[in-house]
Each structure stands twice: as structure tokens, then as C-alpha cells.
Amino acid sequence: MAIKHFLQFSDLTLDEFEHVIERTRVIKRKFKNYEPYHPLSDRTLVMVFEKNSTRTRLSFEAGMHQLGGAAIYLNTRDSQLGRGEPVEDAAQVMSRMCDIIMIRTFGQEIIERFAANSRVPVINGLTNEHHPCQVLADVFTYIEQRGSIKGKTVAWIGDANNMLYSWLQAAQVFDFHVNVSTPKGYEIDPTLVAQDNTHYTLHASPSDACAGAHLVTTDVWTSMGFEEENAARLKAFDGWIVDAAKMKRAQPDALFMHCLPAHRGEEVAAEVIDGPQSVVWDEAENRLHVQKALLEYLVLGRLE
Secondary structure, three states: OOOEEEHHHHHOOHHHHHHHHHHHHHHHHHHHHOOOOOOOOEEEEEEEEOOOHHHHHHHHHHHOOOOOOEEEEOOOOOOOOHHOOOOHHHHHHHHOOOEEEEEEEEOOHHHHHHHHHHOOOEEEEEEEOOOHHHHHHHHHHHHHHHOOOOOOOOEEHHHHHHHHHHHHHHHHHHHEEEEEEOOOOOOOHHOOOOOOOOOEOOOOHHHHOOOOOEEEEEOOOOOOOOHHHHHHHHHHHOOOOOOHHHHHHOOOOEEEEEEOOOOOOOOHHHHHOOOOOEOOHHHHHHHHHHHHHHHHHHHOOOOO
């Protein structure tokens, strides 16, 4: 099978995602029933981290072990990458010693350069521009909880960040709509959105963006790498908290999601994230299951 990378959400087709989602259901069911499933026996995942992580490392490392393989953790601070080794050289070496690589880094161009020189599939564990694994888990969680996401409305409240750009790509693939509300000065970068993407609408009011939504989602106001902007962001984002009043404008059975970690009282009210419409813990757990299905597909191709 030709090498296939997952560097941004649009890298897979709807047919491929539907296969991964069905495999996620099967793999999750086996996990819940304590059925051993080791399709990646004797295979190795290398995980390269330049940004801190809880869910990404745990889900990939545990997931690879559960599939019968091995996972190796590398941090750029204690590898040659941290001492100036070219990304291209690192890719050549690492990809000769393992079967698949996951990278969590800053600029998207870094992971693109790495993949261009890799002999094995590369997965984006997070970059400044995209977070496709998280949105894949979110889409699966919605489907698991409510059925097809096609034709539904997702409300994005907050920063135009990597999560939003992956949501916008997912909307094109799965044919749903995103209502986007970002504060002034934190709008969408048009260079990160496909020109033919008509699956989103901009709203000045975060409350209006939630109107009729089937899913309301947000993220922290200050992402990793932007900590020096925290004070300015807290001021600019005043009013963008997802609270009970905004959730009431969504559909009665609307779900709330957050990629975590969350700051209660900032981007989301405690009554929402800890309330009955919140599925954040299922969403977090599903990172494990969708990534296992993704690892299986990228290494072995389609399994039935």
C-alpha cells in the first residue's frame, strides 16, 4: 500500500473516514469487552513531542500497546532534533527504524517536511495550524451519541485556532455546517481555509452562533505558544464564555465538547462542562479508540 499520511483532516476521503469510524466502533467494543486485539504485533510507533501533552501521549502510547505494538517516546529536548539536526535527516533515520510516526510540534511546515522525507506514515498529533486527531475523535463522539453529523450545525465559539481549522475541513468532508464566532482581532486566517469551503458562517455574536446548533464546542483562549498574549486575550474574549444562556439557544439535545484542558469560568462555565449536555469525558476517551483505528488503517490498510 502506498504511504498515506494524516497531516490535516482533508488528507483522508469520506470513504476512508467512514472505514476508520466503523473500525473505531469495532475496536472500542473489543476494548470494552476485554477482548485482546493485536493487529500491530511487532510494529513500532515513534512519538515525537515538541509540545507538552497529556491526552495525545497517553492515547497514542496506550493505544499502540493495546494493538500489540510498541510505542517509543522522543522529546526534542533530549534528542538530536533539539540540537539542530535537520528535520529531513531525522525523518530519514527514524522512518527506517519504525513503522509509523506521530509528531506534536509547532509549525505545520515542520511536519510537512518530515513527512516528505519519511518512509512510513506520519500522523499530526497537533501543530499550530491543525489538530486532526482531536476533531476525528469529536466527530466520532457526535456520531456515537446522536447519529450522522451530515447536515448538522456545529457552533465554534472562541479563537480561530488549530481546532477550528480542522473543524472547517471536517465540515467539507462530512457535509455539515460550522457557525463561527471569534472576537475581533482573532478572526479566521483565510490562507488556512480552502477557497471553495462554503460550510461555515461567521457570526459577530457568540450567542447567535449557538442558535439552532446541534453541537457547541470551544477551546482555551490562550493556546500553547501564545502565553505572552494571555492578558490581552482575556480582555478580548470577554463575553465569549460558553454558558447556560448560550447553550439554551442551541438545540434542546445539543452536545457540548471541549478538547481539554479546560479553564472553568473562562471559555466555559462549570455548569456547562459539568452539566448533562457535556460529553467531554467520552470525547477524551475516544481519542484512544479513533487513533487505534487510524494506526491500524495507516499501517495495514483496510481490515474487515
